[in-house]
Amino acid sequence: MKYRHAFHAGNFADVHKHVTLLALIRALERKDKGFFYLETHAGAGLYDGSGADGRHGAEARGGVDLLLPRGGARGAPVPAAPEIQDYLQTLTALRAAAGSGAAYPGSPLIAAQALRPQDRGVCCEILPAECRALERALARFGRMRAECGDGYAAIAAQLPPRERRALVLIDPPYEDPRAELDAALAAAAAAIARLANAVVALWYPIKDERALEPWLRHAAQLAAPVLAAELWVHPRDTAVGLNGSGLLIVNPPWQFDAGLARWLPELGRHLDAAGHGGSAQRWIVHEQP
Numbered sequence: 116m117k118y119r120h121a122f123h124a125g126n127f128a129d130v131h132k133h134v135t136l137l138a139l140i141r142a143l144e145r146k147d148k149g150f151f152y153l154e155t156h157a158g159a160g161l162y163d164g165s166g167a168d169g170r171h172g173a174e175a176r177g178g179v180d181l182l183l184p185r186g187g188a189r190g191a192p193v194p195a196a197p198e199i200q201d202y203l204q205t206l207t208a209l210r211a212a213a214g215s216g217a218a219y220p221g222s223p224l225i226a227a228q229a230l231r232p233q234d235r236g237v238c239c240e241i242l243p244a245e246c247r248a249l250e251r252a253l254a255r256f257g258r259m260r261a262e263c264g265d266g267y268a269a270i271a272a273q274l275p276p277r278e279r280r281a282l283v284l285i286d287p288p289y290e291d292p293r294a295e296l297d298a299a300l301a302a303a304a305a306a307i308a309r310l311a312n313a314v315v316a317l318w319y320p321i322k323d324e325r326a327l328e329p330w331l332r333h334a335a336q337l338a339a340p341v342l343a344a345e346l347w348v349h350p351r352d353t354a355v356g357l358n359g360s361g362l363l364i365v366n367p368p369w370q371f372d373a374g375l376a377r378w379l380p381e382l383g384r385h386l387d388a389a390g391h392g393g394s395a396q397r398w399i400v401h402e403q404p
Contacts (some may be wrong), residue, residue, distance in 0.1 A: 137205060223252065285303060300337075311339070313366060324351055348391065
């Protein structure tokens with residue numbers, strides 16, 4: 116069965132991924148010099164939360180809705196961290212442009228909304244119907260284009276970019292989790308082999324600790340600093356499907372870990388309504404002194 120982005124759009128993992136992605140983009144934007152954004156598994160770009168898939172999954176109610184005024188319990192505090200506020204403002208702007216308060220933008224639109232005139236991006240999607248939808252979603256963003264094809268092949272084709280700075284998002288569907296974890300890690304290695312200073316954000320599911328921990332140890336072989344940022348809303352070994360969301364960040368920007376330590380726990384408190392989860396960051400490969 117193919118992964119259905121619309122079914123899961125706006126769930127807690129999407130929120131974790133998108134807040135982190137936007138924080139990475141803002142960190143790169145501290146320098147005036149432009150950068151290149153590459154996404155390997157982009158999906159359709161925009162999802163209708165009022166449609167059949169959105170109603171059936173209802174995953175946004177346990178995700179993005181918990182950060183909005185109508186979500187959560189009455190009197191629940193508004194997120195204070197600037198990174199979370201930035202995400203919510205970006206979401207509001209994209210929903211206004213889409214003409215729907217139920218729309219949920221995927222990472223291509225989150226990134227496209229944030230790019231400056233000196234930045235540019237390519238978002239890859241291999242499924243033709245999804246790619247056509249992605250092209251329509253990105254049509255108004257001149258600095259971002261959709262490419263119909265293999266996102267892993269695009270790493271070799273697009274890197275190194277003329278900007279000599281890049282952010283690569285790797286987020287495969289994990290229909291075959293063990294094989295795709297290995298393929299995603301190989302893609303991250305290929306990216307930094309072609310551009311040593313590339314920032315790579317690799318999303319991974321937290322659902323099987325026995326498979327995850329050896330994979331994270333294998334990530335220590337990457338020839339770059341590697342930071343893991345994780346958020347889970349169910350006990351990590353509970354057989355519920357997706358327990359948590361992880362991002363492996365290769366070459367994290369300067370002091371990104373310090374900011375993460377401030378906003379990730381707050382995000383976790385908002386998304387973990389039942390209090391069964393947690394959040395953590397840890398260095399897999401620490402920066403050299």
